[in-house]
Amino acid sequence: MTTESSPAPQTGAASDIKPGNRARVSSLVNNLRDYGLLLALIAVMLVFQYFTNGTMFKPLNLSNLVQQNSFIIVMALGMLLVIIAGHIDLSVGSVAGFTGALAAMMMVIWPLGPLSNPLVVSLVCLVIGGIIGGAQGYWIAYHKIPSFIVTLAGMLIFRGLCQALLGGGSSVGPLPDPFKALSSGFIPDLIGPLTLVPPIVNAAGKTVQGSGIVLHMTTIVIGIAAVLAYVWFGLASRRTRERRGHHAEPFGLFAVKTFVVAALALFLFFQFANYKGLPIVLVVMSLLIGFFMFVTKKTTIGRRVYAMGGNIKAAQLSGIKTERLTLLVFVNMGVLSALGGLIIAARQGQAVPAAGLGSELDVIAAVFIGGASAMGGVGQVVGTVVGGFIMGVMNNGMSIVGVNIDWQQVVKGLVLLGAVVFDVYNKNKG
Secondary structure, eight states, rough: OOOOOOOOOSSHHHHOOOOHHHHHHHHHHHHHHHHHHHHHHHHHHHHHHHHHTTTSHHHHHHHHHHHHHHHHHHHHHHHHHHHHHHOOOOHHHHHHHHHHHHHIIIISSSSGGEEEEEEEHHHHHHHHHHHHHHHHHHHHHHSSSOHHHHHHHHHHHHHHHHHHHHHHSSOOOOOOOHHHHHHHOOOOOOEEEEEEEOOOBBSOOBTTTTTTTTEEEHHHEEEHHHHHHHHHHHHHHHHHHHHOOOOOOOOOHHHHHHHHHHHHHHHHHHHTTTTTTTHHHHHHHHHHHHHHHHHHHHHHHHHHHHHHHOOHHHHHTTTTTTTHHHHHHHHHHHHHHHHHHHHHHHHHTBBTTTTTTTTHHHHHHHHHHTTTTTTSSOOOOHHHHHHHHHHHHHHHHHHHHHHOHHHHHHHHHHHHHHHHHHHHHHHOOO
């Protein structure tokens, strides 16, 4: 005769947590995972703020930080889709250098008449960038040649074409001011400045640099509108999840998270307004970030790219035309590489043979640091942008501190290796 006894009650930390508290702990862990990169970026900036004696957060340096690294983030948005799809593109730096050189030749050297207009030249270069990306994507998608090999060949080809176009080691410039405004220009103040603290004028009658607080009010209005939109969309998303019966994070955690992000955004907008306003390239970059967030989260194409990168066989069996989708991903990468090249040329005011040299490494590193998986199928736009700024802050901060360029490469390599090791560890643990 056997008797069944009820199992002994479990003891330990996991069993002692009540269901409500367990949900709160789960939400906290998930948000720490999602916002860990942002916290890391803030921590890195605070460290360099200390070691640079307060230079990091100065309005001039923040503006330079955005302008110097915008092309990395623009190209990283395209690289994100390439890596999610399970591929890699090593040619982005060379394509950027080639299209920048082509733009300079069209505007300065070749007698093209009306076609030398900076806007026309920019559009032509974007189209050529798309054609280059499509040409590489064709061999990858339809002939199954590994993307590493195809884009490695592209890196060599377009670096050589860039140098040949510029005549070896020479540079072409100066470029027209309307074109340079793409990278070094600022949005106009349509409202008018607001003087909080009058600037100091020295004995020679010149304004002391950095003195006074004169705000670019258009930037302030845009910043307030952006923060209000962020709060409104956050509340709307939370209400939608609750209405559909999905789990929503505790309101207290949501409020703290929203307050921290909003406060950080307002601080940055204030710093920009205290200098010359929002850089034009930051506006272009923000529009691209919003567009790719929409594509990856709300569109069928975005979901198909994730599915293809996660399991290409299953994607094909479900009816996804993976060849055409791969081609589209590389066309997009080519267009953004060309835009990155235009930004580089506009920033330098001329085209040089070394433009974009090595930038493919920073672009790929930004995507992996942002949480994308080397196996494909995983990655987010926000993480990529934050990863790009982490790379930019490290470059900027180490340069201000005076770290040798050799050791800067060592540090960036270690950060990239750590990000990939962390990704592999999480996959194995999962």
